[in-house]
Amino acid sequence: xxxxxxxxxxxxxxxxxxxxxxxxxxxxxxxxxxxxxxxxxxxxxxxxxxxxxxxxxxxxxxxxxxxxxxxxxxxxxxxxxxxxxxxxxxxxxxxxxxxxxxxxxxxxxxxxxxxxxxxxxxxxxxxxxxxxxxxxxxxxxxxxxxxxxxxxxxxxxxxxxxxxxxxxxxxxxxxxxxxxxxxxxxxxxxxxxxxxxxxxxxxxxxxxxxxxxxxxxxxxxxxxxxxxxxxxxxxxxxxxxxxxxxxxxxxxxxxxxxxxxxxxxxxxxxxxxxxxxxxxxxxxxxxxxxxxxxxxxxxxxxxxxxxxxxxxxxxxxxxxxxxxxxxxxxxxxxxxxxxxxxxxxxxxxxxxxxxxxxxxxxxxxxxxxxxxxxxxxxxxxxxxxxxxxxxxxxxxxxxxxxxxxxx
Numbered sequence: 001x002x003x004x005x006x007x008x009x010x011x012x013x014x015x016x017x018x019x020x021x022x023x024x025x026x027x028x029x030x031x032x033x034x035x036x037x038x039x040x041x042x043x044x045x046x047x048x049x050x051x052x053x054x055x056x057x058x059x060x061x062x063x064x065x066x067x068x069x070x071x072x073x074x075x076x077x078x079x080x081x082x083x084x085x086x087x088x089x090x091x092x093x094x095x096x097x098x099x100x101x102x103x104x105x106x107x108x109x110x111x112x113x114x115x116x117x118x119x120x121x122x123x124x125x126x127x128x129x130x131x132x133x134x135x136x137x138x139x140x141x142x143x144x145x146x147x148x149x150x151x152x153x154x155x156x157x158x159x160x161x162x163x164x165x166x167x168x169x170x171x172x173x174x175x176x177x178x179x180x181x182x183x184x185x186x187x188x189x190x191x192x193x194x195x196x197x198x199x200x201x202x203x204x205x206x207x208x209x210x211x212x213x214x215x216x217x218x219x220x221x222x223x224x225x226x227x228x229x230x231x232x233x234x235x236x237x238x239x240x241x242x243x244x245x246x247x248x249x250x251x252x253x254x255x256x257x258x259x260x261x262x263x264x265x266x267x268x269x270x271x272x273x274x275x276x277x278x279x280x281x282x283x284x285x286x287x288x289x290x291x292x293x294x295x296x297x298x299x300x301x302x303x304x305x306x307x308x309x310x311x312x313x314x315x316x317x318x319x320x321x322x323x324x325x326x327x328x329x330x331x332x333x334x335x336x337x338x339x340x341x342x343x344x345x346x347x348x349x350x351x352x353x354x355x356x357x358x359x360x361x362x363x364x365x366x367x368x369x370x371x372x373x374x375x376x377x378x379x380x381x382x383x384x385x386x387x388x389x390x391x392x393x394x395x396x397x398x399x400x401x402x403x404x405x406x407x
Contacts, residue, residue: 086119
């Protein structure tokens with residue numbers, strides 16, 4: 001192990017005996033009391049030394065045996081220490097791909113803040129490389145979303161759509177102007193490859209020349225060019241994913257309003273059927289109108305309303321929710337929907353309860369329970385027990401916006 005105080009968190013001395021790690025309320029931690037010698041030892045936790053050398057240098061500055069290990073345990077309990085060699089074999093392989101690793105270093109820094117355990121960020125970043133996500137839709141939202149997922153290290157991003165690229169499909173970070181007239185699916189897949197860190201490497205063929213087997217789908221994201229199927233998803237279209245237990249997330253823009261969610265965990269959280277049944281209870285004529293809006297009909301050549309700024313924002317938010325799920329968390333879109341509309345752009349969340357009449361079974365699964373992930377704050381850098389003498393500063397620290405623990 002080569003321990004390192006997480007560099008993603010800014011450090012500042014609050015006074016002569018206490019150090020604050022982190023600025024934001026979600027992740028700030030105050031450590032104290034810290035004497036001068038321990039402060040000097042902290043500066044050596046930079047990832048360039050293993051534990052034997054750190055113990056030697058601690059003795060050289062007059063610290064007793066066991067001080068390094070005690071300090072390391074204290075930092076670890078607060079989620080402040082990382083291991084530059086941690087994360088397992090996959091993380092080691094990623095570090096050796098220098099071009100890809102350098103591209104992903106900001107993502108790694110972010111993951112190191114969110115996940116407390118040493119090497120946890122590297123392990124999750126490397127794990128993305130073995131995952132496969134399918135994005136259904138290559139319009140202003142879907143294409144940009146697929147590019148972000150690919151650039152974030154997801155190993156395989158498949159984009160499904162029909163037709164050819166229209167001028168209004170072109171966006172910064174999405175389909176380029178030179179793609180107009182090309183098949184949407186092909187252009188979107190080329191965008192995914194260009195966006196991937198490490199020159200968009202594909203998995204190598206097996207020694208017998210047979211292409212490697214595709215990994216199973218980790219997530220399906222429904223991001224149609226016409227956002228209505230994301231706003232009012234058809235339960236029939238999701239039957240295959242429900243049958244195979246494939247998680248899926250709805251997102252899109254319709255009539256200058258954007259949605260992210262729900263993220264559906266088949267049998268565990270509310271699905272498209274639950275959403276439809278709940279809406280019909282509130283508005284009995286909704287099924288009749290939805291059926292009319294879903295019926296194929298001749299459209300005008302002009303595109304529907306989809307503001308570029310709004311489409312970019314919703315693509316980014318949906319990508320963040322998807323990555324959070326792929327990294328092992330339950331984002332706030334699980335069994336819920338986030339909505340925003342022009343011109344006020346005020347995000348609002350609405351829980352979607354599992355419906356007892358829906359055959360998905362989520363209502364029975366969740367009766368008397370609550371999904372812990374969505375909407376709940378993460379105790380990322382907090383959780384260490386504070387000595388009694390430090391509790392007197394806790395209330396003042398909370399007033400200053402320090403949300404983490406005192407250690």
